[in-house]
Amino acid sequence: MIASGTRLGEAELASRLSVSRTPIREALSRLAAEGLVELQPNRGARVATWSTDELREIFELRLRLEPYAVRQAVPKLGAGELAELDELAEAMLRIGRPGRHQDLTAIVDLNRRFHGLFIEAAGAAPLAAALRGVTHAAVVHQNFHDYAPDALLRSLNHHVEMVAAARAGDGDWAEAIMRAHLYNARATMIGVTA
Template identity: 50%
Template sequence: MQSRASGVDVARAADVAYAALREMILTGGAAAGSRLGEAELAGTLGLSRTPVREALARLGADGLVEVLPHKGARVVRWSAADLEEIFELRGVLEPYAAGRAARRGLPDGALAELEAFCDGMEEAAAAGGFQRVAELNDRFHAAVIAASGNRRLPPLLTSVVHAPLVLGTFHRYDAASLARSMAHHREITAALRARDPAWAGAVMRSHIRAAAGHLIDHVRTSEDSA
């Protein structure tokens, strides 16, 4: 009985470590490429190294952490080539998810949640809160993917949808590009409400392509100047 209880405690501690480290990475508290030492993290979180190790393995499966043999873990750093692959995949799967969600139809509560995300993104953008815009954008896309009803899509996309959040895409947008991104979210929501799969898929495809252009150009410029 003691061993079973201990196993539950370790699992709970791993969940705590996972949530804390994921938040740290997604809010910029741990920059791309930075080392994530088990001992240091365990001390910071007030946990043993075992749950921290499990959390890092889960974050590796999410695509947020690289666990390198004999070198430990570090926050993933994406090259321009990596991002081209990521957005190529998103450009296929997310329009499919949006179209499928529109075909199935969303309940009023789910549509209201998407509209609330749109409201929040627009308010945060107006106030210059671009990290908040990125967080809500992440939740918007996750909600559309979940609404597709395809249980295999969320795990397939988990490792590729966080790049704009981690890399802080939105603070690099000019006013016109930011307005276009906000308008895309509104139009995707309208297409879902209208249950129009072709419309939903087309707008999502345009939205992904626009985001890809901003992020890949920025990273390529950084690589060229390095």
């Protein structure tokens, strides 16, 4: 992971990756469109940074949208989707335990897929687009690296419990767990507990 605020020089990246500057420039533009990179006129690019206020806004929006999406998704999830959610939750728990097999980068990808399945199953394109706009991969990645061991295990267990709620067909339960999950993440990132 590259730290927030790190300068991303086109020439250095092109040299390091043995490509011309054109694909680097295009990639940086795409990353900027996703909010992961900030392009600064006459100064180049740098990894995006978020102020405490911006992070608070991101979590406020996610807290309003994502629990609702999960509740909407529960009655629409089929057996195959439930099995996939179960596999993802168990994989995150397996590789998230502290120790030499812990792989936070892999957890970030599994987490993205887990949340994406619920959002897709909700079946509301505007809701999915809004969540894509506020669920920044870099923020999620940093969140997993900032977790204390007990908070990380709590987060990973939330995924298991969300699957249990979905299997029970209980959208209200799944919604409550997603809300607790996001409160846990917010407390880790910015220290806000209520």
